[in-house]
Amino acid sequence: MEQARNIAHILAKPIGPQCNLNCEYCFYTEKTALFSQSQNFHMSDEVLETYIQKYIAAAKAPEVPFVWQGGEPTLLGVAFFRQAVALQKKYAGDKKIVNSLQTNGTLLDEDWCYFLKKNEFLVGLSLDGPEAIHDRYRLSPTGAPTFTKVMQGLRLLQKHDIPVNVLCCVTKESAYQALAIYQFFKNNDVKFIQFIPIVERQPDIKAVKLGLRHGTPVSHPTSGITQWTVEPEAYGNFLITIFDEWVRNDVGNLHVMNFEWALEAWLGLAATVCVFANQCGEALVMEHDGTVYSCDHYVYPEYQLGNILISTPAKMVQSEQQHRFGLAKKEGLPSYCRTCEAEFACHGECPKHRFLQTPDGEAGLNYLCAGYKKYFRHIHPYMKVMRQLIENNLSPAKVMDVIKGPLIVKVNNQSPEY
């Protein structure tokens, strides 16, 4: 019998866009412009309890995932999260609650770690790689480096045996440091990594400051992008370089989420991450004041769906507005993507990045397309082998033996056709 699915996830930002750091490439701290100057960004008791109660009540699956993000949620202190956990217990009934905390790690201490371990939190830690790479953009408000503090946070989490998923942003510069970054994570015993391409446009930031809608399409790849935006091909090469190392040495031991998401596509499974799903609409976000938006990357006035204090998750998720938002990803796909051999895995990636024109002049091509095309084509033979292994009830990690053994010829000579 198929297990019931939750209708959508509503990620919470209990301290809004406020953060103790000032990372240059951050797209979210700008959102303070959406709120009044006198705004207290601390989520009120009323919003917290209403959110927890309604979110659990709306959940259809036996497990209810809560994701706490920011800004920097640890600025609220452990007390806020103790209260959140107590409220979850009050309303959980027979449902299992799973909490994830996304943090920059700089405020973590023993007290935090006791709490996180005791309550079985999963932690997403922002860490961009070795010191020089991390400190290139991840700075304090005074411009001070943050690497040492983040590493202290990582060590504490590891000491307490708390599951950590590192979120590593890939910038224009770091894209050329793939092996150094990968080796750094391996040396530091990181077991789960997710690489996130930084793609930002100047108009996004200006428009938010003016309280206007997000940026308008541009006709040239480099028009209006920020200086830290990763170059498309460089991003593809970055993934390929790390993939080649991973597929030979680390499958099953180090989980690079980008490769696991790709494997889902080769297995014909539904994508578990929105950027590679065929439509959007299932990853909503709630600001500290209870306002719910279509997605973390569309926190703009025109994408408001309502407020948790007066509406319900089901009503907002099933609204016509959110339905249209979700379908826009699929419907806005240019013909160039529809006929692309990698479409089944890429789906045109995130609409936020679709600001290029296709070679024949159609709007809506993803900025990272050149990189993705190269990456998906490169991993195809290996993905096919892993799929065959799984279909034969064997571990996909056996791909490492296949590459080393006589079958290497077959892997390397696979037709590039999908």
Ligand code: SF4
């Ligand atoms: S717009 Fe991008 S981030 Fe938002 S739900 Fe769609 S794919 Fe995900």
Ligand code: SF4
């Ligand atoms: S690789 Fe490029 S053409 Fe293919 S689906 Fe992705 S964005 Fe579209």
